[in-house]
Amino acid sequence: MTTQEQKFEQLIEGVVTNGYAICDDFLAPDEVENLLKIFSVRYQAGKFKEASIGKQSEVHKATLVRGDEILWLESNSTDPTERMFLDKNQAFVNYLNQTCYLGIIDAEIHFAKYDIGKFYRRHRDTFQAQKGRILSVIYYLNTNWVPENGGNLIIYTQENGLEKSVIVAPIAGRLVCFESEKLDHEVTETFVERLSITGWLLNRK
Numbered sequence: 614m615t616t617q618e619q620k621f622e623q624l625i626e627g628v629v630t631n632g633y634a635i636c637d638d639f640l641a642p643d644e645v646e647n648l649l650k651i652f653s654v655r656y657q658a659g660k661f662k663e664a665s666i667g668k669q670s671e672v673h674k675a676t677l678v679r680g681d682e683i684l685w686l687e688s689n690s691t692d693p694t695e696r697m698f699l700d701k702n703q704a705f706v707n708y709l710n711q712t713c714y715l716g717i718i719d720a721e722i723h724f725a726k727y728d729i730g731k732f733y734r735r736h737r738d739t740f741q742a743q744k745g746r747i748l749s750v751i752y753y754l755n756t757n758w759v760p761e762n763g764g765n766l767i768i769y770t771q772e773n774g775l776e777k778s779v780i781v782a783p784i785a786g787r788l789v790c791f792e793s794e795k796l797d798h799e800v801t802e803t804f805v806e807r808l809s810i811t812g813w814l815l816n817r818k
């Protein structure tokens with residue numbers, strides 16, 4: 614088994630057992646560095662938008678719930694770094710389909726930037742318009758992250774009828790994966806800029 618396959622197995626094991634999984638060093642430091650460069654290029658180009666919730670028309674209300682700015686990745690991107698990233702994500706999808714028969718046929722993926730003071734209140738990733746989301750995957754890009762930065766992902770799980778929260782720091786290279794329909798989660802207020810790439814693996818086009 615390759616090192617990459619071991620990581621895939623570790624992720625699947627976690628999701629099957631707990632509904633979520635965390636894999637460190639999923640992205641290598643040079644991959645993170647290149648992704649940060651293209652992130653910055655895309656951001657400078659002014660294409661990021663304030664993220665919405667539910668209906669597109671209600672962006673202003675959404676800022677009370679989530680404060681990130683996003684840009685969707687083009688699945689046919691020819692940028693070498695985006696290609697590397699999309700291919701790596703696809704390798705995970707292929708492995709999931711081969712070993713777990715999840716029938717994932719598409720993905721929607723965006724860059725996300727949380728400025729100082731921003732957060733994403735407790736939610737689930739499957740509101741009405743988001744049918745067909747099987748797995749949520751979040752790739753973090755924050756080098757030199759320290760706990761004082763805030764900006765944690767909190768995943769809420771149930772254990773013997775009791776709610777438990779799992780705190781996940783958004784450190785560079787880390788991949789978090791969870792069942793989109795099952796788990797509530799939130800991003801706590803960040804005290805520094807917080808960068809990530811979030812994706813949903815879909816069983817529909």
Ligand SMILES: O=C(O)CCC(=O)C(=O)O
Nearest residue numbers: 733738751766800809811
């Ligand atoms: O960035 C994170 O840690 C989570 C983001 C999230 O929950 C979302 O975009 O739906």
Ligand SMILES: [Fe+2]
Nearest residue numbers: 736737738798
């Ligand atoms: Fe979410």
